Amino acid sequence: MGAQTPVSLLELDSVTKRFGGLTAVSRFSLSVGAGEIVGLIGPNGAGKTTVFHLLSGFHAPTEGAIRFKGASVIGAKPHEICRRGLARTFQIVQPFVNLTVLENVMIGVFNRTDDATAARARAGEVLDFVGLGARRNALARELTLPDRKRLEMARGLATRPELLLLDEVMSGLNPTEIEAIIGLIRRIHAQGVSLLIIEHVMRAIMALSQRIVVLHHGEKIAEGEPAAVARDRRVVEAYLGEESS
Amino acid sequence: MSLLEMAGVDVAYGDLPALRGVDLAVEAGETLSVVGANGAGKTTMLRTISGLLRPRRGEVRFEGQRIDRLPCHRVVERGVVHVPEGRKVFPSLSVRENLELGSYMRAPKARRAESLARVFALFPRLRERESQAAGTLSGGEQQMLAIGRALMTLPKLLMLDEPSLGLAPLIVKEIFHTIAAINRDGTTVLLVEQNTRQALALSRRGYVLENGRVALVGTGAELLDNEHVKRAYLGM
Numbered sequence: 001m002g003a004q005t006p007v008s009l010l011e012l013d014s015v016t017k018r019f020g021g022l023t024a025v026s027r028f029s030l031s032v033g034a035g036e037i038v039g040l041i042g043p044n045g046a047g048k049t050t051v052f053h054l055l056s057g058f059h060a061p062t063e064g065a066i067r068f069k070g071a072s073v074i075g076a077k078p079h080e081i082c083r084r085g086l087a088r089t090f091q092i093v094q095p096f097v098n099l100t101v102l103e104n105v106m107i108g109v110f111n112r113t114d115d116a117t118a119a120r121a122r123a124g125e126v127l128d129f130v131g132l133g134a135r136r137n138a139l140a141r142e143l144t145l146p147d148r149k150r151l152e153m154a155r156g157l158a159t160r161p162e163l164l165l166l167d168e169v170m171s172g173l174n175p176t177e178i179e180a181i182i183g184l185i186r187r188i189h190a191q192g193v194s195l196l197i198i199e200h201v202m203r204a205i206m207a208l209s210q211r212i213v214v215l216h217h218g219e220k221i222a223e224g225e226p227a228a229v230a231r232d233r234r235v236v237e238a239y240l241g242e243e244s245s
Numbered sequence: 246m247s248l249l250e251m252a253g254v255d256v257a258y259g260d261l262p263a264l265r266g267v268d269l270a271v272e273a274g275e276t277l278s279v280v281g282a283n284g285a286g287k288t289t290m291l292r293t294i295s296g297l298l299r300p301r302r303g304e305v306r307f308e309g310q311r312i313d314r315l316p317c318h319r320v321v322e323r324g325v326v327h328v329p330e331g332r333k334v335f336p337s338l339s340v341r342e343n344l345e346l347g348s349y350m351r352a353p354k355a356r357r358a359e360s361l362a363r364v365f366a367l368f369p370r371l372r373e374r375e376s377q378a379a380g381t382l383s384g385g386e387q388q389m390l391a392i393g394r395a396l397m398t399l400p401k402l403l404m405l406d407e408p409s410l411g412l413a414p415l416i417v418k419e420i421f422h423t424i425a426a427i428n429r430d431g432t433t434v435l436l437v438e439q440n441t442r443q444a445l446a447l448s449r450r451g452y453v454l455e456n457g458r459v460a461l462v463g464t465g466a467e468l469l470d471n472e473h474v475k476r477a478y479l480g481m
Contacts, residue, residue: 172407172411179480241414
């Protein structure tokens with residue numbers, strides 16, 4: 001690797017995940033350096049979300065190694081991995097719909113503290129940061145989709161991650177709503193959080209990522225700077241499609 | 246007379262108004278798209294046309310006849326079919342069974358074989374996966390199946406709620422190409438999309454919904470060039 005490669009925060013070393021006869025992820029290697037934003041793209045069914053499940057302890061890999069800050073996460077429970085500083089969001093947002101927005105975020109903070117007063121204060125700060133401060137007392141089910149996506153990110157941020165995994169936080173949003181989320185992701189990054197982002201919104205992933213990794217049928221088919229990846233013939237064939245005039 | 250008309254339609258969820266005095270006209274043969282922010286009322290509009298929601302005020306007419314008091318299955322019988330957001334295929338049934346469920350009414354049933362052939366011609370991927378459980382399909386394939394199932398009912402008006410949701414760019418292109426092909430074959434299309442640019446580019450006309458009201462109506466090209474649309478919906 002080049003001289004300017006940052007210290008590796010996350011490393012996947014030849015990771016394979018099989019479900020019965022189906023190989024969802026095949027000999028996949030990836031590293032995310034401290035301070036990086038890495039984009040993970042690929043067709044539907046390519047294995048992107050499975051990678052997130054492996055990183056966050058929802059699944060164990062069939063083969064290969066996963067290290068976060070140098071220590072293996074294999075076999076660790078999701079909440080333990082989260083406490084080590086690796087948090088995730090879900091593509092289909094998963095709030096506690098009958099709790100308030102503030103209470104939803106407090107649950108994330110409780111991963112670090114059992115002091116309710118401190119948790120309330122911290123949750124309030126996080127909500128202000130993501131732009132949901134005014135909605136703190138609303139029930140989660142009353143939020144619009146863009147606000148639910150913000151809440152999902154706030155719940156992840158509340159756990160004070162060093163690495164945040166974002167799974168399609170822009171899907172279902174219109175271009176203006178997407179711009180606002182891009183701004184929020186930049187602010188999260190500016191706070192020193194590294195990011196691994198799954199996203200189909202190309203304009204966003206190209207603008208945000210320092211590096212893009214492309215999965216297809218569970219295998220890495222390309223990796224590099226956004227502009228180079230967008231020109232890669234295999235990526236165009238598998239994912240982007242030929243430019244229609 | 247337009248194929249579908251909404252006139253002065255108000256819809257509310259409890260105390261919360263979702264549509265306020267909405268007028269809409271869909272002309273036979275066109276592709277019309279409805280764009281707007283999340284929460285603007287786009288899905289509510291489709292659910293009202295389908296008979297899943299009842300207007301508090303106003304009328305919905307299809308081919309000149311009121312349909313706003315009909316149960317959903319009667320609306321489908323008239324030729325109005327709704328492909329819901331998130332596809333909603335039956336995951337444990339096979340691709341073929343999902344498609345056949347689209348044609349259980351008498352007239353579509355009589356033409357089931359012909360319709361199946363048409364759907365498989367539009368979506369060869371579905372033929373390859375004919376006996377596979379729908380839940381094992383990728384997101385893009387499930388969207389194809391949801392559209393295919395709707396076509397099995399022989400609709401005059403096909404309503405699509407965010408067909409591009411969560412799909413990779415290549416699949417989005419395929420889906421939009423297919424929608425254009427379905428329209429060319431004579432089916433009128435009412436498209437609700439967050440993918441504002443592609444939806445308006447595909448459509449003869451578009452409506453912009455804001456806070457439950459129709460804020461703008463124009464040709465797809467006019468709306469794409471409109472300063473307000475550029476700022477509010479295209480992020481320019």
